[in-house]
Amino acid sequence: MSSFELDKAYDPKKHEASIYEAWEESGAFKPNLQAPKDPFTIIMPPPNANGDLHTGHAMYVIEDILVRYRRMQGHKTLWLPGTDHAGIETQIVYESELAKQGKSRYDLGREAFYDAALAFTRANQPNIVGQMRSLGFSADWSRLKFTLDRDIVDTVYATFKQMHADGLIYRGNRIVNWCTNCQSSFADIEVKFVDRTDSLYTLDYGTVKIATTRPETIFADAAVAVNPEDARYTALVGQTAVIPLVDRPVGIIADAHVETGFGTGALKVTPAHDKNDFEIGKRHNLPEIAVVDLDGKLINVPDEFAGLSVTAGRAAVVAALEAVGKLTATSPIEHSVGTHDRCGTIIEPLITEQWYMRVAGPNAKVIAAIEHDEIKIVPERFKKTSLDWLANEYDWNISRQNWFGIRIPVFYKTSNDPTKDAYLVTADENEAANYYGAGNYRAETDVFDTWYSSGQWPYATLAATGDLDQFYPTSVMETGRDILTKWVTKMAMFGLYRMGSVPFRAVYLHGLINDEHGKKMSKSKGNVINPLQMTEKYGTDALRLALTIGITPGNDGSLSEAKIEGYRNFCNKLWNVARFILGQLPEGYSPAAPVATSTADAWIAERVITSVQDVTEAIEQYRFSDAGQAVYSLLWDDFADWYLEASKIEVNHDMLIFGLGTILKLAHPIAPFVTEAIWKELPWHSSQLIVTDWPDANKIRTDIVSDNHSPREFENVMQIVAEIRATRASLGLDKLILAHSGSSIWYANGEVIAGLVRQAELKLDPASHGMLIKSSESPAWIEVDPQSREGIVNRLTKQKGEQQGYLAGLDSKLANARYVQSAPPAVVQETKDRREEVLVLLSKLDEQLAAFSPQP
RNA sequence: GGGCAAUUAGCUCAGUUGGUUAGAGCGCUUGAUUCACAUUCAAGAGGUCACAGGUUCGAGUCCUGUAUUGCCCACCA
Numbered sequence: 047m048s049s050f051e052l053d054k055a056y057d058p059k060k061h062e063a064s065i066y067e068a069w070e071e072s073g074a075f076k077p078n079l080q081a082p083k084d085p086f087t088i089i090m091p092p093p094n095a096n097g098d099l100h101t102g103h104a105m106y107v108i109e110d111i112l113v114r115y116r117r118m119q120g121h122k123t124l125w126l127p128g129t130d131h132a133g134i135e136t137q138i139v140y141e142s143e144l145a146k147q148g149k150s151r152y153d154l155g156r157e158a159f160y161d162a163a164l165a166f167t168r169a170n171q172p173n174i175v176g177q178m179r180s181l182g183f184s185a186d187w188s189r190l191k192f193t194l195d196r197d198i199v200d201t202v203y204a205t206f207k208q209m210h211a212d213g214l215i216y217r218g219n220r221i222v223n224w225c226t227n228c229q230s231s232f233a234d235i236e237v238k239f240v241d242r243t244d245s246l247y248t249l250d251y252g253t254v255k256i257a258t259t260r261p262e263t264i265f266a267d268a269a270v271a272v273n274p275e276d277a278r279y280t281a282l283v284g285q286t287a288v289i290p291l292v293d294r295p296v297g298i299i300a301d302a303h304v305e306t307g308f309g310t311g312a313l314k315v316t317p318a319h320d321k322n323d324f325e326i327g328k329r330h331n332l333p334e335i336a337v338v339d340l341d342g343k344l345i346n347v348p349d350e351f352a353g354l355s356v357t358a359g360r361a362a363v364v365a366a367l368e369a370v371g372k373l374t375a376t377s378p379i380e381h382s383v384g385t386h387d388r389c390g391t392i393i394e395p396l397i398t399e400q401w402y403m404r405v406a407g408p409n410a411k412v413i414a415a416i417e418h419d420e421i422k423i424v425p426e427r428f429k430k431t432s433l434d435w436l437a438n439e440y441d442w443n444i445s446r447q448n449w450f451g452i453r454i455p456v457f458y459k460t461s462n463d464p465t466k467d468a469y470l471v472t473a474d475e476n477e478a479a480n481y482y483g484a485g486n487y488r489a490e491t492d493v494f495d496t497w498y499s500s501g502q503w504p505y506a507t508l509a510a511t512g513d514l515d516q517f518y519p520t521s522v523m524e525t526g527r528d529i530l531t532k533w534v535t536k537m538a539m540f541g542l543y544r545m546g547s548v549p550f551r552a553v554y555l556h557g558l559i560n561d562e563h564g565k566k567m568s569k570s571k572g573n574v575i576n577p578l579q580m581t582e583k584y585g586t587d588a589l590r591l592a593l594t595i596g597i598t599p600g601n602d603g604s605l606s607e608a609k610i611e612g613y614r615n616f617c618n619k620l621w622n623v624a625r626f627i628l629g630q631l632p633e634g635y636s637p638a639a640p641v642a643t644s645t646a647d648a649w650i651a652e653r654v655i656t657s658v659q660d661v662t663e664a665i666e667q668y669r670f671s672d673a674g675q676a677v678y679s680l681l682w683d684d685f686a687d688w689y690l691e692a693s694k695i696e697v698n699h700d701m702l703i704f705g706l707g708t709i710l711k712l713a714h715p716i717a718p719f720v721t722e723a724i725w726k727e728l729p730w731h732s733s734q735l736i737v738t739d740w741p742d743a744n745k746i747r748t749d750i751v752s753d754n755h756s757p758r759e760f761e762n763v764m765q766i767v768a769e770i771r772a773t774r775a776s777l778g779l780d781k782l783i784l785a786h787s788g789s790s791i792w793y794a795n796g797e798v799i800a801g802l803v804r805q806a807e808l809k810l811d812p813a814s815h816g817m818l819i820k821s822s823e824s825p826a827w828i829e830v831d832p833q834s835r836e837g838i839v840n841r842l843t844k845q846k847g848e849q850q851g852y853l854a855g856l857d858s859k860l861a862n863a864r865y866v867q868s869a870p871p872a873v874v875q876e877t878k879d880r881r882e883e884v885l886v887l888l889s890k891l892d893e894q895l896a897a898f899s900p901q902p
Numbered sequence: 903g904g905g906c907a908a909u910u911a912g913c914u915c916a917g918u919u920g921g922u923u924a925g926a927g928c929g930c931u932u933g934a935u936u937c938a939c940a941u942u943c944a945a946g947a948g949g950u951c952a953c954a955g956g957u958u959c960g961a962g963u964c965c966u967g968u969a970u971u972g973c974c975c976a977c978c979a
Binding site: 052054055056239246256257258259260271304305308309310312313314315316320322323379380381382383427428430431434435438527528530531557558562563564566595596597598600601602603604605606608609611612613614615616617618619621622623624625626627628629630664667669671672675678679686687690691694768771772774775776778804848851852855859862863864865866867868869870872873876877880 | 905906907908913914915916918921922923926927928929932933934937938939941942943944945946958959960972973974975976977978979
């Protein structure tokens with residue numbers, strides 16, 4: 047009797063927490079520096095410390111798969127986790143917290159707000175960390191880093207200082223994307239364009255008419271521009287036009303930027319409030335007149351408009367223009383308007399002074415690294431995307447006027463001392479005091495763009511944990527393809543700049559996870575799948591499998607509850623396979639090297655070996671879906687449906703245990719909990735599955751003693767069984783008698799065949815006149831009732847028709863001389879072989895038809 | 903305007919260098935089931951691989967074009 051007693055079904059809730067705890071307590075998540083193989087490192091993209099886990103984070107499962115796989119392979123494996131303070135995002139969240147108390151950030155002041163937001167963030171961090179742990183992530187939490195940790199910030203400061211010394215950093219007074227809500231400038235990449243319908247107003251400027259969507263900025267006009275090729279206006283170039291309402295004359299200039307076909311072909315040039323106009327202004331040396339302030343209110347305009355918001359001002363100016371007859375037309379126009387991607391506020395282009403980084407030089411190194419595959423990008427098509435983007439990036443505005451961020455380490459001179467520099471780059475106020483003298487300096491209040499600091503995440507974290515020497519460059523960066531340009535290229539740039547080498551050797555990009563109909567998940571659509579609800583309901587492994595199988599690198603994937611449920615079933619199947627096997631082991635059993643003593647043994651051994659190769663290769667090539675599918679199919683289609691069933695007739699405990707053990711190993715990276723839960727039940731294992739060796743196909747092949755059985759023979763058994771089952775189903779037969787002629791395959795496998803077919807009896811009868819089992823090479827029959835004759839003839843006729851059609855196709859192929867000449871001989875031979883097989887089958891069908899057809 | 907991706911069974915998706923009669927899961931139909939698992943088992947139906955050309959002995963796969971959908975970048979007075 048067996049000493050094993052497993053629950054009837056796998057209940058994730060009973061196992062996951064304790065297994066995770068055991069992993070962590072054993073130190074399995076920490077890199078094993080004694081491991082024989084090279085370091086393998088992944089730096090986790092830090093999720094927002096204030097956020098909740100969503101399907102995007104759940105895709106870190108890919109990282110866990112890689113890490114678990116490499117750990118089992120014997121690499122010194124480090125997965126370094128972290129969380130992000132998420133600058134502006136957190137600021138917005140925390141401001142809304144304050145709003146609940148009826149406060150704004152101005153009530154607290156900059157420093158108090160920063161401290162409070164930081165405390166809020168640190169207090170929330172355990173939430174997201176706990177959620178990631180619940181997904182089974184085998185990261186080394188003892189190394190957890192936070193983007194505002196002192197040591198991280200120090201690294202960022204040092205980089206800034208070095209870049210400044212290298213002449214890569216400068217102050218620039220130019221047009222920026224200003225968010226009046228956030229009171230900060232933003233990089234182009236943070237501006238999201240939304241389509242809108244607005245009014246296009248045609249205004250009378252005396253000599254010309256211009257078209258604009260922003261009449262409230264006419265007071266900032268510095269010129270009117272026309273295209274130099276535009277014959278309508280050539281005579282006017284050099285003349286003046288007059289801004290209505292204020293009657294201020296401006297020059298008419300020619301600039302190629304102007305499109306003759308748009309509006310009237312004449313453009314009001316407003317350098318201070320339009321990006322393109324700013325460029326035109328630079329080309330023509332035009333004044334930059336500001337009429338919108340940082341709050342989005344009109345300034346430097348006639349009194350009646352002063353202080354109005356842009357929107358109110360527009361309406362008022364339009365009314366005034368109409369009143370004086372200068373508004374000659376109004377038409378709807380569809381265009382895109384830039385908004386801040388975090389808060390949705392319309393971006394006001396205006397001129398402010400900001401910190402910039404020159405990117406051309408540093409980016410050139412990134413381009414070279416990507417071109418030479420020093421950074422391999424998966425899928426490869428994103429190589430081009432990143433190269434195009436890098437080659438076209440403008441100097442990067444790295445300063446923000448948010449309050450929640452890393453302050454730019456600069457102090458400004460406030461005295462008039464001509465011997466002192468205008469500013470000093472240092473994070474140390476003492477240094478500033480020494481240099482300028484007390485009271486003669488002020489600290490910069492701008493903070494870094496979060497991508498400036500998070501772009502340094504790989505080496506900043508590794509430096510902070512003391513792992514830089516051992517684990518940099520890292521192995522793989524796995525992240526969403528949407529932040530390829532925002533983040534991945536920045537990390538490459540910073541890594542090459544500061545470390546002189548790439549931060550990661552490969553980048554794996556996953557796509558978006560959509561809902562069950564391939565639609566983007568969104569709160570407003572109500573189709574958001576909460577990963578934690580799913581793991582609660584179906585178990586963590588089920589979610590992990592659902593996010594792995596059927597997902598293609600870089601492509602959007604879809605997730606549904608039904609899909610997750612299906613993988614819950616898989617986990618249960620695995621559990622029950624184990625339950626079944628363990629249930630029949632004798633007391634005190636301990637496994638020995640498997641010996642293949644039956645046809646089925648030889649076959650399953652081969653299937654396992656092939657699967658080990660397939661799964662290994664798939665993971666190596668980042669084809670995680672294929673890896674998952676290979677394990678799924680091995681367990682369910684091969685091991686459970688065939689080998690286990692066959693073992694009910696002829697059992698080989700060692701082979702069962704070997705198969706189960708190997709499957710557990712192969713499945714572990716994707717489904718770590720259920721595999722470890724089963725592994726724990728096997729008393730002969732001294733260590734946890736998480737640190738067990740990954741199976742080696744060659745080693746297995748030499749270890750398994752084969753008793754001279756061919757895997758092919760069992761494949762024939764499977765064909766025979768399938769044919770008998772199909773025949774039974776189509777004829778509605780119940781209990782079967784299988785007659786055979788006494789060949790070796792039937793002697794060796796007859797019992798197994800009958801057992802797999804179920805409700806079948808075996809009989810030696812070389813003279814049977816039953817229905818021929820056509821897939822059996824030596825004659826065998828299903829004994830049939832004469833009453834079934836009509837059904838049999840129908841079935842045989844249908845099969846004959848199918849085979850004749852197939853034969854015709856093969857014949858026409860072989861009749862084609864060019865095919866026979868040009869195709870590889872192996873392909874042609876295969877066609878010929880198949881034709882022979884069909885002919886044999888057809889002759890059998892004819893014979894049977896003759897036997898069962900009514901005699902004439 | 904430029905680019906990328908997708909278009910394959912009712913649904914969601916695979917299909918790795920061109921080569922068996924194109925696959926999976928779910929759903930559907932029929933049947934089974936005290937024997938590890940109904941979170942099960944067996945059998946089955948279901949596809950002109952978006953469309954039009956082309957290359958090739960051979961195209962879901964390569965080329966050209968078209969359509970639809972989604973995404974990215976640029977512009978949008």
